[in-house]
Amino acid sequence: MSSSNDPKIDPIAAAEDEALLLPRSPALIQMEKDALAEQVRESEALHIYQDFIDSMSECNMTGDLAVWCDLHALPFTVHLDDLDSIVDTHDHTRKFLEMLTELVEEHGIDQIIRIGDSAKRIGDDQIEGYHTCYLLKNGDEVLEPVDSRLRIQKIRARWRVVEVTNNLSNQQYPYIRPMVSDGLQTSHAIKSRMKD
Numbered sequence: 001m002s003s004s005n006d007p008k009i010d011p012i013a014a015a016e017d018e019a020l021l022l023p024r025s026p027a028l029i030q031m032e033k034d035a036l037a038e039q040v041r042e043s044e045a046l047h048i049y050q051d052f053i054d055s056m057s058e059c060n061m062t063g064d065l066a067v068w069c070d071l072h073a074l075p076f077t078v079h080l081d082d083l084d085s086i087v088d089t090h091d092h093t094r095k096f097l098e099m100l101t102e103l104v105e106e107h108g109i110d111q112i113i114r115i116g117d118s119a120k121r122i123g124d125d126q127i128e129g130y131h132t133c134y135l136l137k138n139g140d141e142v143l144e145p146v147d148s149r150l151r152i153q154k155i156r157a158r159w160r161v162v163e164v165t166n167n168l169s170n171q172q173y174p175y176i177r178p179m180v181s182d183g184l185q186t187s188h189a190i191k192s193r194m195k196d
Helices: 011-021 026-062 065-070 090-107 187-195
Strands: 072-079 084-087 111-121 126-137 146-155 158-166
Touching: 026 065, 026 090, 026 111, 026 126, 026 146, 065 072, 065 090, 072 090, 084 090, 084 187, 090 126
Parallel strands: 072 158
Antiparallel strands: 072 084, 111 126, 126 146, 146 158
16 A cells, blocks of 8 residues: 555655655755855844844933944944935934933933844945834833834944934934934935935
8 A cells, every 4th residue: 555545644744755855956955055054144143233223222211422422433324315424423423312312301211122123244244234213101102113224334343333224304414303204215225316
C-alpha cells in the first residue's frame, strides 16, 4: 500500500517532507542563506535603532541639552514637506529641544514614545529607520503622531543623527509647533529637490 492511499498519512505533509529531501542547487542554498542573513541584519538594525530613539525620547522628557546635542552629528540635515535645512551649529538643536520642552509643559505630556517600524543597515556604520513619535498624557495622544525617517551614523563609537525627515508642513526649522501632514517625503524626492 503506497503512502498516498494510507489514510493515516497527510498527503500534503508527505509531499512537503519529500520536497525537503530533494537535492537543492548551490545557488538556491546560497539564496536561502543570504535571505536569513538579511533577516538577522534587519533585526539587529531595528534593535539598535529602537534603542537610539528610546534615548531620544528619554532625553526629550528630561530636557538634557548636552545629551540631546550629543545625539546629533554636526552638520545634520532636516527635511520637512517643503523644507530642507542643514544644521551646522547646536543652536537649532537647542531651539528644537526648547520647543519640545514647552509643548511638554503646556500640554502636561508625561510620556514621549517613539516606536520603530523598520530599519536597515546602509553600510557598516549607518542605519536608516522609520518610526512614529507619540506625545501622551495619561496614555492619551495630546498631539498628532509624527512619522519620521532617521539616518544615524556611528561616529566616535556613538550613534548620532545625520539626517531626519518628518511628515511636517512647517516652513521653518526649528519650528514653534509641529504641523503634521499626510506622509513622509521620499528620499528620492528630497535628493531631486536639493539638486535644484
